[in-house]
Amino acid sequence: MSDYTPPLRDIRFVMEHIADLDQISATELFGHADPDTIHDVLAEVGRFMAEVVAPTNRDGDTIGASWHEDGSVTLPDSFKTAYEKWVASGFGAMPFDPDYGGAGFPWISAIAVQEMLTSANMALSLCPLLTQGAIDAIHAHGSDDQRAAYLPKMMTGEWSGTMNLTEPQAGSDVGAVTTKAEPRGDGSWAITGQKIFITWGEHDVADNIIHLVLARTPDSPPGTKGISMFVVPKFLIGSDGSLGDRNTASCISIEHKLGIHGSPTCVMSYDGAIGWLVGGEHEGMRNMFTMMNNARLSVGLEGLSLSERAYQQALQYAQDREQGRAIGAPAGTSSPIIEHPDVRRMLMTQRAWIDGMRALVYTNAGALDRADSARSAGDADGARHWQEFADLLIPLTKGLCTDVGTEMTSLALQIHGGMGYVEETGAAQHYRDARIAPIYEGTNGIQAADLVGRKLGMRSGGVVTDLLDEFDARADALDAADDMGAFGERLRAAVVDARAATEHLLQTAPNDPRSLLGGSTPYLRLLGTTVCAGLLAKGALAADVDDEFNATKRASARFFGEQILPTVSGLLPSITASADALYELDPTQLTTR
Numbered sequence: 001m002s003d004y005t006p007p008l009r010d011i012r013f014v015m016e017h018i019a020d021l022d023q024i025s026a027t028e029l030f031g032h033a034d035p036d037t038i039h040d041v042l043a044e045v046g047r048f049m050a051e052v053v054a055p056t057n058r059d060g061d062t063i064g065a066s067w068h069e070d071g072s073v074t075l076p077d078s079f080k081t082a083y084e085k086w087v088a089s090g091f092g093a094m095p096f097d098p099d100y101g102g103a104g105f106p107w108i109s110a111i112a113v114q115e116m117l118t119s120a121n122m123a124l125s126l127c128p129l130l131t132q133g134a135i136d137a138i139h140a141h142g143s144d145d146q147r148a149a150y151l152p153k154m155m156t157g158e159w160s161g162t163m164n165l166t167e168p169q170a171g172s173d174v175g176a177v178t179t180k181a182e183p184r185g186d187g188s189w190a191i192t193g194q195k196i197f198i199t200w201g202e203h204d205v206a207d208n209i210i211h212l213v214l215a216r217t218p219d220s221p222p223g224t225k226g227i228s229m230f231v232v233p234k235f236l237i238g239s240d241g242s243l244g245d246r247n248t249a250s251c252i253s254i255e256h257k258l259g260i261h262g263s264p265t266c267v268m269s270y271d272g273a274i275g276w277l278v279g280g281e282h283e284g285m286r287n288m289f290t291m292m293n294n295a296r297l298s299v300g301l302e303g304l305s306l307s308e309r310a311y312q313q314a315l316q317y318a319q320d321r322e323q324g325r326a327i328g329a330p331a332g333t334s335s336p337i338i339e340h341p342d343v344r345r346m347l348m349t350q351r352a353w354i355d356g357m358r359a360l361v362y363t364n365a366g367a368l369d370r371a372d373s374a375r376s377a378g379d380a381d382g383a384r385h386w387q388e389f390a391d392l393l394i395p396l397t398k399g400l401c402t403d404v405g406t407e408m409t410s411l412a413l414q415i416h417g418g419m420g421y422v423e424e425t426g427a428a429q430h431y432r433d434a435r436i437a438p439i440y441e442g443t444n445g446i447q448a449a450d451l452v453g454r455k456l457g458m459r460s461g462g463v464v465t466d467l468l469d470e471f472d473a474r475a476d477a478l479d480a481a482d483d484m485g486a487f488g489e490r491l492r493a494a495v496v497d498a499r500a501a502t503e504h505l506l507q508t509a510p511n512d513p514r515s516l517l518g519g520s521t522p523y524l525r526l527l528g529t530t531v532c533a534g535l536l537a538k539g540a541l542a543a544d545v546d547d548e549f550n551a552t553k554r555a556s557a558r559f560f561g562e563q564i565l566p567t568v569s570g571l572l573p574s575i576t577a578s579a580d581a582l583y584e585l586d587p588t589q590l591t592t593r
């Protein structure tokens with residue numbers, strides 16, 4: 001089984017040359033988190049992930065989570081030990097409010113922690129990820145008492161958190177939730193209903209589990225407008241913070257899944273469980289939206305993290321495995337498969353996409369930090385600018401990186417040949433684990449709809465076109481560089497397509513929503529890939545050309561521009577086509593005869 005090497009230099013490169021960490025650290029809000037401090041901490045985090053967490057990944061897959069008749073769920077022993085050490089490390093608290101025990105570091109630094117944690121063990125990483133979502137919700141919308149009661153222990157990880165939206169009839173359509181909340185007369189509520197697919201809904205690695213549950217209060221209006229959010233702890237908490245009685249929230253089964261076996265996916269039954277309203281009545285859906293950006297960013301990151309881990313393993317295999325004679329190698333010898341052009345193609349494709357995804361994810365996180373710091377400095381224009389930019393990138397990060405994550409883990413498996421298809425090498429685990437990310441936290445179809453339905457129209461398309469203008473300027477600079485080949489030309493061509501698609505969709509939106517949505521997924525791919533290329537161009541142009549490591553980054557950026565970016569040039573017709581072709585056959589005609 002291969003080890004995991006934290007890609008610290010790659011992360012540093014993106015933070016320095018693409019996501020402008022220095023500018024984030026120069027703001028008043030994040031002034032205490034200077035780049036050197038952040039990189040020192042990340043070096044420690046990397047060591048922790050490689051030594052403590054990465055070795056547990058296989059146990060997650062082969063032992064997995066186990067459900068027991070008494071409703072308990074147990075994880076492999078190695079998970080418990082690693083989680084205990086994670087709590088002791090304090091790394092999880094980095095981005096949170098110092099008033100409750102966090103370090104107040106920028107989100108971009110927390111994303112680096114999360115990248116390494118997810119590469120090391122995605123199934124385990126989901127416990128802190130869901131906790132983070134619950135922390136954000138309570139912090140943003142909870143009362144002072146709720147914050148004081150829950151946040152400190154959630155920030156350390158002693159207590160974990162969950163997000164309970166999904167029910168059998170309410171998946172993408174969260175407005176169809178039927179779980180009920182009845183007032184108990186003392187300010188608390190009785191929550192009754194069943195939730196499915198609840199990640200880390202029950203487990204034995206933390207002392208308490210703080211469930212956030214969407215439910216309907218009596219006589220609430222139908223749809224999303226009638227949904228409220230409740231906090232429902234597994235163990236009720238005394239006024240002195242001690243754990244009291246077990247609440248009537250239980251796990252009645254866990255799912256058997258394609259991947260992430262070490263992440264319990266629970267069917268949760270709430271049987272008059274005691275909960276408290278978080279935020280106002282009927283504000284549940286709106287409040288959920290405030291933390292969706294971070295959650296979607298973190299799930300997009302999973303595509304990057306698993307691609308990185310799978311790539312490292314594939315690279316090792318390609319160097320070790322000998323088959324055939326490479327072109328130009330002496331007769332009678334056999335060569336490592338890394339010498340064959342097609343294997344090089346697969347490796348370079350992974351490497352370039354990993355760089356592109358990392359550029360996108362960290363830029364997105366940095367934009368959220370810039371929006372926060374502008375808001376805290378009272379700079380309304382700056383806050384709006386950065387928030388719009390971050391909002392545009394969110395569906396690209398979530399949709400593109402998770403789709404590409406499945407493709408890159410598949411390529412890594414392909415490099416292993418038959419040994420990739422058998423479980424022994426572990427290549428298959430990354431592929432199976434990656435497959436969930438395009439599905440949860442809003443399927444990628446929903447991300448594409450968000451992109452064309454909400455994001456594209458910001459400033460009448462101005463947020464997109466400002467970015468494309470920047471890329472045009474960068475294409476000119478690439479032309480002037482000695483070692484960027486046709487990257488500038490290809491970037492300019494992609495921008496032309498992205499502009500045409502954007503203009504078309506903006507015109508289509510008001511009168512033909514079906515065609516708008518019909519073209520949304522190819523549009524996300526076209527725009528997302530162009531954005532990755534534009535960001536890689538920024539890094540390539542900013543990096544010192546004489547540095548050996550930077551040269552590898554420039555080569556991979558050029559490969560992206562010359563060989564990956566052109567793959568989206570054929571998408572324009574499917575974006576601009578009318579949806580008529582999608583509906584030409586009615587459902588009965590789609591039936592196989």
Ligand SMILES: Cc1cc2nc3c(=O)[nH]c(=O)nc-3n(C[C@H](O)[C@H](O)[C@H](O)COP(=O)(O)OP(=O)(O)OC[C@H]3O[C@@H](n4cnc5c(N)ncnc54)[C@H](O)[C@@H]3O)c2cc1C
Pocket residue numbers: 130163164165166170171172173196197198199200257265436439440441442443444445446449
């Ligand atoms: C392993 C795992 C962990 C999960 N963890 C959690 C969790 O912790 N908490 C939680 O609340 N939920 C969780 N979920 C649920 C997850 O968020 C949902 O599965 C997801 O939102 C999709 O809902 P669905 O499965 O009902 O699919 P459906 O909504 O039935 O969608 C089926 C297909 O139809 C498409 N579709 C549906 N509606 C539209 C539309 N309006 N426009 C375009 N396409 C559409 C979808 O894109 C998809 O391809 C988890 C799921 C899994 C499998």
